[in-house]
Amino acid sequence: MKLLEPGTDLDGFTIEDCIHAGGMAHIYQVRYADDRRTSSFPMAMKIPRMTAGDGAENIVSFEIECQIMQAIAGPHFPRFVAAGDLERIPYLVMEYVRGHTLQHWLDREQPASIDEVARLGAAMAQAAHALHQQNAVHLDLKPANVLVRDDGSAVLLDFGLSCHAHHPDLLAEQLRKAVGSPAWIAPEQVVGVRGDPRSDIFAIGVMLYQLCTGALPFGEPQSTAGLRQRLWVDPVPPRKLRPEVPAWLQEVVLRCLEPVAAQRYPSAAHLAFDLSHPTQVHITTRGNKLTGTPFRTHFKRWIRAAGMQYAPSPMPVQQISEVPIVLVAVPYKDVSDATLYSLREAAARSLGTRPGARLACVTVISSGLTSASDEEKSETTVHRRYLSTLHQWAQPLEQPGLQISCHVLESGDPAHALLEYARGNNVSVIVMGAATHGLKTQRFVATVPIKVAMDAPCTVVLVKQALPFALLAEGDAPRAARTGYSDSDSEGASQLGDDLGPLG
Template sequence: MKLLTPGAEIDGFIVHECIHAGGMAHIYRVSYAQSSRDPGFPLVMKIPRMASGDGAENIVSFEVELQIHPTLSGSHVPRFVAAGDLVRLPYIVMEYIDAPTLEQWMNAHPRGDIEKIARIGTAIALAAHSLHQQNVCHLDLKPANVLLKPDGTAALLDFGLSCHAHYPDLLAEEMRNAVGSPAWIAPEQIVGVRGDVRSDIFAIGVMLYEMVTGELPFGAPTTRGGMRQRLWMMPTPPRRLREDVPTWLQEIILRCLEPEAAQRYPSGAHLAFDLSHPEHVPITDRGERTSAPGACAQLKRWIKAAGMQYRPSPLPTEQLAEVPILMVAVPHRDVSDATMYSLRQAVNRSLGIRPGARLACVTVISPSASSTSQHERSETTLHRKHLARLKQWSSTLNLAQHSASCHVLESGDVAQAIIRYARGNQVTMIIMGAATHGLQMQRFVDTVPIRVARDAPCTVILVKQQLPFQALAGTPRATPAPSTPDTSTP
């Protein structure tokens, strides 16, 4: 197909210059011929390459994108505007996001700053999580398909290889071989399993590895046999290639690159949480190692990979529902032991039915919290004191097979601090007392629990006192049936 001529009009769009000519498509700046139809943001038109030498995957992937892109919403994808007729002239018109790609950033910042890399990784993980919440797996995440927006967030491009749980998987039907970019494709994709959100986690791990070391963890294989090596091969630890890589970052990267999907982060939200809170990343042998395993260990991994059975994945939303991030808001004053006991019971029940859940224990202190001495008044001392109390309380929880961390927030508005934390960390459920932080639940009073239940972006469980204080002290009595907690789902 020849390049379009600037000034040409297609279905009411005026074509301007070509801004990208890739192997799969051409992208042009466009605008509406009628100014009254201007959407208020710049536009681009994507037209697939359909020359005689181009493969059938070009048009198939374009059909996939035409099927999936209109269903997506949110700030992490360009807004869909219009589409052309597949028979006459296939095209997609979408929002133009004026931002550099991750590939451009990496070219300008080889072996970038660790803190900056963590922020970029967090943004990409949250963008992928947004797709997964809409039952879409990208399956072609790579630096060229990631835009780094000025506000610090990321937007994802090119959904031609994606998979939507509620639509036919055209690529699986039409293509017998694995489809994906060789350097970033996940092991399960190589054997034909599509639709697992953890495949995108693997690709993010490859990008993190490349940002940190300047190298690709598995090279850029050109054959199927070369790609299959990642089913068992362990990449060189980043700390061997770059001495200033912290153990927590290597732990995160190598966990993303595990050949078994079950050993990776279960969701983009979990990955973003660790990248945002490195002090809470548990360090295992993955984070400490500075050399690749020996031949014997590699042989064991090869044998295990040879006998591994890959199974189709459940719906992305079902996968995410099994691995939520839970938050418990723990008051630090003016609260009875009975309420603390009830909170503990509610948390244990919630974790018990969600084996893959992560727990964040949070308490909010006032910036004007007073102490008896100048030393105790310091922020560091206050945080340490309340963090120690929070850890002591959380130590009594049943946290087997669960990741957990404790966080002390400082704010004059307790409700807003809880809501901001929940929104920023993709919290699925907040558990808190029905009357917490010294406030009593009263009719017509806008208390902290009421405000959180009303404005939080997730489910809120308000826990009432379940047992009288005498029962906590060991007084013999009949065990009452636990009360049903109030819930609110904004």
């Protein structure tokens, strides 16, 4: 279709400037033709190219994008406005989001700083997780399809190659060959596997590699044989190309680029978590290596890849629900052995047998604890002390495949701090002790657990304190009544608290 002239009216929309003329579509700024109708946000119209030389993929992609845009919602996606009739004039009107695509950072002369790479990567992962939570997978993430707003949040664009679990996968029905952009396509996509959210994690890993090194990890292959090499070949370690890349960031990037999806991050939420908390990244040999993978390893992968073929994927929501991020709020004062024991047991039950889950142990300390000028109450000393305590508390929960991280937050409002942490880190379950206030008292006093339970973006498990039978038999039952969330002062630290170290 030829370019439309500014001022042209189409189905109640007035065409303005053409802001993009690509190989798949033309994009125009538009407004309502009726001056009495106004929009609360700027709008853009996308019209697919349909010339004689264009393949059927253009029409199929347009149909897919129309389906997906109407099925997803949230701040990480343009808002859907209207769609045109495919038999007459196909078009898609959506919100026009202002910002820079990721290509803006790649085109600069100076490479992105480590902090910028982490910030941009976390924003991309947050947006991808929001998409996966709605049972959709993008499958064509690349610098041109990731837009970053001025506030740092990411918006995903162009859903023409995407897959939604609740809609027919038209591309899978039409084509069995690899569908995607060659430089960013995941290994499983090469053999026709669609619908796995970890494919988007691979694409984010490619973009992180680009931001770190300025190069593409697998080049830009144009043949099927070139595409298949990523099924068994590892890229050059980023630290070999750019020595200032820290080990933790290389660990994150190379984990995203693992040929086998099961060896990558289990969800985009886990990736965002590591990029937002670099000190909590568990560094393996991936993070420190400066040489390539041995030929023997590549050969074994090549043999395994020869047998890979198309297979349907479980729904994205099902996959990410099996690898939750669980937050357990551990009080720092007025804590009893019953509280500590019960919280640990409840955390273990919430994690279940999920090998890819993550446990975030969080304690919120009062702002006044680090305001003193003496060295013993300096911020570094106080935080280090409570971090050590959290590590000791969590040690019995350690098991293979479970990632545990510990965090000390400082706030005068514990409920607000916990809620902000949960929202910012895509927490699936919050485990915390129940207050000891009676029901009548709670009508007038909003306790921390009640505040969290009322406003939490996820499941909240309120734990009633209980000691193991062995300790109850020794006459420790009265101490079980003390709680870390009571507003009254404790008479003294419990025995278990003494064993763990000072909690307040």
